[in-house]
Amino acid sequence: MKIMEDVSVVSQEKVAFQTHLLRLSAGRISREARLGQFLMVQVRDGTDPLLRRPFSFHRIDAEQGVVEILYRVVGRGTWWLSQCDSGARLRIIGPLGNGFQLPQCGPAPVVAVAGGIGIAPMMQLLEKLAQWLAPSGKTREIHLFYGARTAEEFIPGKAFDTLGITVHWSTDDGSRGHEGFVTRLLEDTMRREKIKPCVVYSCGPLAMQYHVARWALENGVPSQLSLESLMACGLGACLGCALPAVNPAAPQEEHYLHVCKDGPVFKAEMIQWHKIQTHPATPPIFLFS
Amino acid sequence: MAQNSNAPGDTPDLSVQLGPLRLRNPVMVASGTFGYGEEYEDFLDLERLGAIVVKGISLRPRPGNPPPRIVETAAGMINAIGLENVGVDVFLKSKLPHLQRLQVPVVVNIFGNTLEEYAQLAAKLDGVPGIAALEINISCPNVKEGGMVFGTDPLMAARVVQVVRRATALPLITKLTPNVTRIGDIARATVDAGSDMLSCINTVAAMAVDIFSRRPKLANVMGGLSGPAIKPIALRCTLEVLREVHCPVIGIGGIATPTDALEFLVLGARAVQVGTANFVNPSVTTEIIEGMERFLRVEKIARLEDCIGTLDTQCLFPFAEIACELTDLP
Structure with a gap:
């Protein structure tokens, strides 16, 4: 189930060049999330920037009810996010997408x-x-x-x-x-x-x-x-995050998959x-x- | 606005009459921003909406445009999705049945490359249970054939509406493009051709440039601007349309708050469609409906219908008369 949750920032620290680690207290989403899935973050109120930003889960801790995102400041959205201090409130949507599977064969390498x-x-x-x-x-x-x-x-x-x-x-x-x-x-x-x-x-x-x-x-x-991909909704509605894909039924035909719901x-x-x-x-x- | 001394506990009546349709409230969702409804079910009760307009459907499936398809701009976004959709057959078989089970009017947005395709599509949807109306898309800026070509010429627009009108008994809404010199002319032509209602506006033709790659930010080069940035344009277009025709008009363009929605109703729109805001906040429509209810309570208005078309363009300068007396001017 996809959840929209108002969460608070537990901590934010700079861990490398232009790279920040953000810990969010997100009890409901942390219980549903799997590795490789992502969330959409509204970095501030208002219309600038207008759209949420997608981030993969860096760490999911269902016991503590905490999720972490690790991100690089690459534009206005991530810059605003990097300005959030502990206690700041953010509205996030997640978990979204399919996530990683553990290897089917193996176990190694x-x-x-x-x-x-x-x-x-x-x-x-x-x-x-x-x-x-x-x-x-x-x-x-x-x-x-x-x-x-x-x-x-x-x-x-x-x-x-x-x-x-x-x-x-x-x-x-x-x-x-x-x-x-x-x-x-x-x-x-x-x-x-x-x-x-x-x-x-x-x-x-x-x-x-x-x-x-x-x-x-x-x-x-x-x-x-x-x-x-750039994406507007993360929910499969805007169809903005299309990638050119192979249609197994008709390999010659133009076909697209969407990062948010197929990935x-x-x-x-x-x-x-x-x-x-x-x-x-x-x-x-x-x-x- | 008619004042009414309703008790504080009374629930204001948000229902509106939209042509032949009775909506429980005027808040609809715009085509292409709400998928086929199911994408949003985790975030709101679909049955609270005034109506759902589904993603534009064509006779055959369409893959859509190559990426990048979207770009964010100041208080808005430009898209060039290219009307990607599953086609009418898959829509009827696997998307519509779920919506049919819900107590919410479903408006199907239709799009064709040729007049013939519009007609065939309308015929296929005619008489299908659970469809409240058709919205004719003659205004998509992102496809070469058809689309806006039909919507920018009054004669072409009228011909599309005529062939659809002949193919179906369903109520018809024609969705207008703002990318014309006189939107009132297109409105007049489509209503004369048999459109029961109008919705305006579709996106505003736009583009964005990447200075480092020296490329357009969209693979399609141009796209359609939506979001709060276009609301003032949409309000102006809606007023021009309302001054030209007397049919019900649905306001669309940059609506993200209850205030935005009420502005269109005050102008005279009988309903609104919320679009891009659904991407930002998937339960925004619920918040808009609740905000409208609060507005009616605060203003002590019992029925939302009483707000529609209350725009006062005469009394723009309430102090003018007094000022004239004071300065002894004629």
Whole structure:
């Protein structure tokens, strides 16, 4: 069931470059939410910005009645959100979308790819997988490929150390780990170490997702890609968050799936990647002008 | 407005007569902003609505436009969805039955590429139980063929209404576009051609530009602006239409609060449709209905009907007379 809930901000802290962690006291939604689902947040009252903003759940704690979102300030909506202090009231709608599934095969190896703020829905999933694999001693066979433009965009690494998983770092500028795109690091590592994963989870910019999808399809790896789109309602009504998709019944025909109700988690083979439009990121200096 | 000394506990009467339809209140939901109703059932009791207008239906399914399809603008959004819909057959088989079980009037918004398609569509829906009226979409700015082409020319608009009128006995609402020089001309033409009611406005043709990619922000380049930004345009269009024709008019455009809705009723609209606001707050229609009730209580008006068409354009300067006396001017 989808719920509209008035919640209060428990805390907000800056955890990396332009990256904030927001804890919300959301008893009802936390009980219904699953990993990989998302919520819509009205960042302030009034008509500017007009629309809610979609965020994946970073952490769901049904016992405490708390949900967390991890987000990067990329525009006016997220800037207003970053100004909320403890005790502030927000109206949120959730849980929305389909969420991640645990691997059907396996239990290992498992690959996760996170690009920039794409780490947000991955952390709790990785914890769950690590718990799941701990009895068989295969936690090291969880490979996280974590890429960013520069090292200061990474969230603190402590979280990964305690999990006991294998983390492969990459940055565009070489300030930490491999210099270059995280998808290149993924391909090279998998080929070199002859790893055949039973699933790949991925979240990041569409340009990155395209390369993850291509790699997964070429290597026959089942994939669960958390994709993004601009969206107005999150409920399947506005039809704004369409992605070009493959219609299994008629592959030649134009067909669309919607991130909010068919996703946000898709299999690579569902999307017509050659028709995806990607926009370059807006330079931060222009965000508020 | 007729004053009435109703007791504080009395529930004001929100019901309105809209042509042949009796609505429990004037708050409808606009086509394309409410899916087929089921998308909103977790957030409100659909039976509280005045009426539901479903997403525009065409004879055959349509995939819609490539993304990006939407962009947010100041107090509004531009969309170029491209009338994505399941087609009339799937609508009748899998979407309508659920709505038929509810006690709420269902208005089906129809759209065709040709006059023939409009006629076939209307014929298919004629006599189907649970359909209260048809809303003829001649005003979508986002499709090349048909759409606004029909809605910007009085003769073309009239021809669409004529063929639909011949194909069905259902009450007809024609949805008008603001993207014309004289909306009153289109209103007159469609009413003369047999439209029982009018709804106005559809979205305002618009676009947005990305300075970094030097590309339009919508794949379709242009789209339709909706949201609070267009309310003043919608009010002006509604007044122009009301001055031209005498049929019931449904006001649409940027309605997000009870005040917004009441403004259209004061002008003379007999009902309103809430659109983009449903995206922001899925239970906004319930809040608008409750707000209207509060307004009637505060103003001590027993029936909402008594507010309709009470706009006073004569007495804009209540102090003018006194001022004239004071300064001894003629």
